[in-house]
Amino acid sequence: xxxxxxxxxxxxxxxxxxxxxxxxxxxxxxxxxxxxxxxxxxxxxxxxxxxxxxxxxxxxxxxxxxxxxxxxxxxxxxxxxxxxxxxxxxxxxxxxxxxxxxxxxxxxxxxxxxxxxxxxxxxxxxxxxxxxxxxxxxxxxxxxxxxxxxxxxxxxxxxxxxxxxxxxxxxxxxxxxxxxxxxxxxxxxxxxxxxxxxxxxxxxxxxxxxxxxxxxxxxxxxxxxxxxxxxxxxxxxxxxxxxxxxxxxxxxxxxxxxxxxxxxxxxxxxxxxxxxxxxxxxxxxxxxxxxxxxxxxxxxxxxxxx
Numbered sequence: 001x002x003x004x005x006x007x008x009x010x011x012x013x014x015x016x017x018x019x020x021x022x023x024x025x026x027x028x029x030x031x032x033x034x035x036x037x038x039x040x041x042x043x044x045x046x047x048x049x050x051x052x053x054x055x056x057x058x059x060x061x062x063x064x065x066x067x068x069x070x071x072x073x074x075x076x077x078x079x080x081x082x083x084x085x086x087x088x089x090x091x092x093x094x095x096x097x098x099x100x101x102x103x104x105x106x107x108x109x110x111x112x113x114x115x116x117x118x119x120x121x122x123x124x125x126x127x128x129x130x131x132x133x134x135x136x137x138x139x140x141x142x143x144x145x146x147x148x149x150x151x152x153x154x155x156x157x158x159x160x161x162x163x164x165x166x167x168x169x170x171x172x173x174x175x176x177x178x179x180x181x182x183x184x185x186x187x188x189x190x191x192x193x194x195x196x197x198x199x200x201x202x203x204x205x206x207x208x209x210x211x212x213x214x215x216x217x218x219x220x221x222x223x224x225x226x227x228x229x230x231x232x233x234x235x236x237x238x239x240x241x242x243x244x245x246x247x248x249x250x251x252x253x254x255x256x257x258x259x260x261x262x263x264x265x266x267x268x269x270x271x272x273x274x275x276x277x278x279x280x281x282x283x284x285x286x287x288x289x290x291x292x293x294x295x296x297x298x299x300x301x302x303x304x305x306x
Contacts, residue, residue, distance in 0.1 A: 003304030024297035039068035046072035138291035159226035217255035
């Protein structure tokens with residue numbers, strides 16, 4: 001049973017529970033009208049201490065499509081944290097009003113802390129460079145829909161792998177399925193953190209590294225592009241030097257398999273040229289829509305209405 005559970009990191013849910021959420025999301029996609037009132041009387045709080053477009057709006061749209069209500073803030077300056085209120089006290093207060101909380105915070109570990117003080121389920125909508133589990137569920141639903149399942153894929157992660165919480169989350173989640181291989185494509189300064197490679201080593205997951213996307217493009221079933229995140233850099237000169245390390249364009253796409261798919265958690269800056277958008281292998285805007293459906297399924301499960 002998922003009712004009342006927190007979702008802080010991808011592996012908080014078992015493989016069968018992830019399958020359960022994805023299956024419910026697929027039912028919602030087929031017949032959304034059957035689910036339009038299941039959360040009537042329920043309230044979602046969206047507490048976003050860091051900017052967001054897709055994650056916050058898809059959570060809000062998800063709850064509204066389920067017939068529930070939404071309250072919260074999209075800017076920490078509109079909360080009592082500006083007066084010095086602790087996160088623990090904010091969560092104690094908000095959880096007394098609502099049925100489920102979706103929270104984004106720039107500090108690693110903030111979601112775990114929130115879960116210890118909340119009277120209702122807490123969903124981590126991103127905590128600094130740690131994890132972004134609902135983006136992972138979005139990515140997985142997209143992979144299942146477009147690639148037929150979660151096993152036997154060669155997945156290339158490209159760009160900012162050091163600070164990219166979506167990369168960390170998806171790599172950990174997909175490692176629980178059979179015969180997946182990873183290719184980590186980045187400059188040395190943005191390489192995937194050691195704690196991720198240690199986890200993969202312990203799980204006996206095959207992975208390689210590369211610095212040139214062109215060298216590995218033809219091997220990939222899934223290419224997961226990421227932007228170089230300016231907000232994670234302390235030195236702007238380092239950001240400027242690295243921000244254009246990888247730009248996916250039509251020429252590079254000619255090197256890829258005909259059935260490869262391109263994912264991106266968005267927002268993008270210039271790491272995917274707009275000319276790629278019309279390629280049938282470009283799946284990142286489909287990903288956006290799947291994100292709303294998987295969050296609908298997640299909210300329904302955690303609140304116990306389904």
